[in-house]
Amino acid sequence: MDAINCLSEAFGLQNDVKTHSSLFYLHVKLEKGAHFGLPEKHPERAIYIAKGTLAINSINYTEGQMLVFEEGSDPIIVANEYCDLMVLGGEPLGERFIWWNFVSSRKERIEQAKEDWKQGKILLPPTDDKEFIPLPEDPFKKKNAPPPEPLS
Numbered sequence: 001m002d003a004i005n006c007l008s009e010a011f012g013l014q015n016d017v018k019t020h021s022s023l024f025y026l027h028v029k030l031e032k033g034a035h036f037g038l039p040e041k042h043p044e045r046a047i048y049i050a051k052g053t054l055a056i057n058s059i060n061y062t063e064g065q066m067l068v069f070e071e072g073s074d075p076i077i078v079a080n081e082y083c084d085l086m087v088l089g090g091e092p093l094g095e096r097f098i099w100w101n102f103v104s105s106r107k108e109r110i111e112q113a114k115e116d117w118k119q120g121k122i123l124l125p126p127t128d129d130k131e132f133i134p135l136p137e138d139p140f141k142k143k144n145a146p147p148p149e150p151l152s
Helices: 107-118
Strands: 008-010 011-015 023-030 035-037 044-051 053-056 057-062 065-069 076-079 083-090 097-099 100-103
Touching: 053 083, 097 107, 100 107
Parallel strands: none
Antiparallel strands: 008 011, 023 083, 035 076, 044 065, 044 083, 053 057, 053 076, 097 100
């Protein structure tokens, strides 16, 4: 699939990088006490707290947490101390399925990935290729197990 011209836009700033869907990524630095709001035009939005702590609706969140916001929400983010944040989001890419380390929009692609893993066709990182980890037992092959849930 070729990239298409989708605007990457937030807060009136835009980038003309060709992407498959409209998206944004921001590195935000907040001083203690600063207030911040999310870009409003994107249905999927999240914040990863790389450094510091912040509060949303008087609930505190700490370094290492990722916060995912519901479409249409307008949270006010307040920095409890200096914060480095990764703020990202965009248009949904469609339904996704996940099993172990495999994510795809097609269930049959996950089955193919399982076979590729078993046969050693998936290359491991050069610094982490000494031990082969077998696939975990597939909970969906058990009798009466629920089917996989789609992700958005």
